[in-house]
Amino acid sequence: xxxxxxxxxxxxxxxxxxxxxxxxxxxxxxxxxxxxxxxxxxxxxxxxxxxxxxxxxxxxxxxxxxxxxxxxxxxxxxxxxxxxxxxxxxxxxxxxxxxxxxxxxxxxxxxxxxxxxxxxxxxxxxxxxxxxxxxxxxxxxxxxxxxxxxxxxxxxxxxxxxxxxxxxxxxxxxxxxxxxxxxxxxxxxxxxxxxxxxxxxxxxxxxxxxxxxxxxxxxxxxxxxxxxxxxxxxxxxxxxxxxxxxxxxxxxxxxxxxxxxxxxxxxxxxxxxxxxx
Amino acid sequence: xxxxxxxxxxxxxxxxxxxxxxxxxxxxxxxxxxxxxxxxxxxxxxxxxxxxxxxxxxxxxxxxxxxxxxxxxxxxxxxxxxxxxxxxxxxxxxxxxxxxxxxxxxxxxxxxx
Numbered sequence: 001x002x003x004x005x006x007x008x009x010x011x012x013x014x015x016x017x018x019x020x021x022x023x024x025x026x027x028x029x030x031x032x033x034x035x036x037x038x039x040x041x042x043x044x045x046x047x048x049x050x051x052x053x054x055x056x057x058x059x060x061x062x063x064x065x066x067x068x069x070x071x072x073x074x075x076x077x078x079x080x081x082x083x084x085x086x087x088x089x090x091x092x093x094x095x096x097x098x099x100x101x102x103x104x105x106x107x108x109x110x111x112x113x114x115x116x117x118x119x120x121x122x123x124x125x126x127x128x129x130x131x132x133x134x135x136x137x138x139x140x141x142x143x144x145x146x147x148x149x150x151x152x153x154x155x156x157x158x159x160x161x162x163x164x165x166x167x168x169x170x171x172x173x174x175x176x177x178x179x180x181x182x183x184x185x186x187x188x189x190x191x192x193x194x195x196x197x198x199x200x201x202x203x204x205x206x207x208x209x210x211x212x213x214x215x216x217x218x219x220x221x222x223x224x225x226x227x228x229x230x231x232x233x234x235x236x237x238x239x240x241x242x243x244x245x246x247x248x249x250x251x252x253x254x255x256x257x258x259x260x261x262x263x264x265x266x267x268x269x270x271x272x273x274x275x276x277x
Numbered sequence: 278x279x280x281x282x283x284x285x286x287x288x289x290x291x292x293x294x295x296x297x298x299x300x301x302x303x304x305x306x307x308x309x310x311x312x313x314x315x316x317x318x319x320x321x322x323x324x325x326x327x328x329x330x331x332x333x334x335x336x337x338x339x340x341x342x343x344x345x346x347x348x349x350x351x352x353x354x355x356x357x358x359x360x361x362x363x364x365x366x367x368x369x370x371x372x373x374x375x376x377x378x379x380x381x382x383x384x385x386x387x388x389x390x
Contacts, residue, residue, distance in 0.1 A: 076286060
């Protein structure tokens with residue numbers, strides 16, 4: 001069973017190094033076959049058999065030892081995240097966790113960012129998606145080393161997945177590491193990956209009330225990129241309102257209005273990146 | 278729906294404790310879920326109920342303690358109960374407030390052999 005939403009197999013996430021991808025030909029891909037067969041025998045089955053008890057039991061058995069723990073259930077993830085954070089700090093790596101709903105334009109922002117910064121800055125990307133290598137392929141074409149984590153049915157990345165990905169991805173000293181989380185504004189909010197900063201991306205084709213609907217994500221982020229500014233003349237998105245809602249939750253949150261398509265605002269985003277220590 | 282991941286974390290955490298202490302059976306586990314923790318207590322309890330089968334918690338009685346959210350108004354400094362993160366101060370109707378309680382999500386205790 002999926003460790004997150006209950007379907008599929010538990011813990012079936014995979015870290016893919018694109019350089020070691022195995023090609024599938026049609027023959028290989030089509031190797032599922034139905035496996036029906038007649039049963040040919042019967043099964044015994046038991047029925048519950050309740051009856052009144054008619055006597056009482058003494059209640060003097062040993063109740064065991066109480067262990068007071070008071071352990072945060074996310075402590076294991078937080079511990080691993082802290083180790084990741086130290087690993088990044090030791091290598092002067094700026095690690096950014098990019099979160100958003102699906103379709104906000106995270107990958108396009110990253111493609112543009114990589115093309116603009118790769119001549120002067122070392123970059124690396126961890127891509128999180130439920131399925132496919134598509135995003136990591138796009139990122140590699142932009143010129144930065146990328147590794148894909150497929151979470152299977154999972155709806156977020158966790159610190160352990162990032163740890164495994166960093167083992168495979170050679171992150172150079174002084175790099176910026178972008179982690180593109182699974183598109184989901186709910187679950188990733190709870191899972192620290194060891195990032196230096198969390199960047200939430202929303203787009204003008206979404207409702208401006210998104211911060212109010214997903215307060216945990218906006219409360220835990222440092223920067224909000226409002227993407228698709230080029231569409232503002234055609235949609236009802238009120239930028240000031242969206243900023244107001246988000247600031248009411250998180251007064252320290254910074255905002256940059258960008259268009260990954262036209263390039264508007266991206267220089268401001270690059271400046272923000274350059275100013276992060 | 279991260280409640281399934283969290284339920285697995287609880288089972289793993291209980292397993293580590295049992296191993297550490299050399300005990301074999303957990304009779305009871307008490308888990309505190311704050312109303313502002315980002316965890317849906319009901320969904321979490323259902324997830325745990327499904328996942329405990331054949332685990333170390335299979336026979337354990339699961340006790341969930343709900344902790345109400347509490348906040349302190351940044352404008353008038355009143356303490357009040359917060360039903361959600363967007364709650365406004367009942368005294369001055371202001372927002373935001375500093376969250377003071379209800380973010381807990383932890384295993385409080387185990388009863389073992």
